[in-house]
Amino acid sequence: MIALQAYWREKRWDGLGLSLAGLCLVHCLATSIMLALLASAGGFLFSPIIHEAGLGLAIVFGIFALVKGMIEHGFMLPAAIGSLGIGVMSGALTLPHGGTEIVYTMVGVAILALGHDLNLRASR
Structure with a gap:
């Protein structure tokens, strides 16, 4: 039991990074689908502020977890x-808000998630 607790304590940053990557991907996909179906509902979720803040957090947690690993x-x-x-992901922040930016963001998130997964595997 103690070994399991120590394992999860050591791996929590990569787990957090993977969780944020997953949430980001779900957010991007859900926003794109929602905008396609309900153009008026996208005003809040498709806001550049939410995108920039979310990517900023993902970048900070990603750097921390990967360096720690x-x-x-x-x-x-x-x-x-x-x-x-x-x-x-950082490059996506420089693009105009729209379809291309979403594609670059999702590709960046997927690559970062792969890095977190490899980090977890290397720690075992």
Whole structure:
């Protein structure tokens, strides 16, 4: 039981990062679908402020979790892949708000999630 608690305590940042990546992906997909179905409902969820704040949090948690994992297990590949995802997500913030930005954001989130997954696997 103690070993299991220690395992989850060490892995919580990657778990949080994966959770945020999943929430971001769900948000992007749900917003796109909702806008296609109900154009008037997209005003709040499709707001650039929500997108920028969410990506900012995802980037901060991603950097923290990936660096922490690299220090713990010594493998650079998860951090390198996660950094690519963070770069794509950061690049999406520079695009005009719309379809292209959503695609780049989802690709970046997926790459970052892969980095978090590799980080978890390397820590085992």
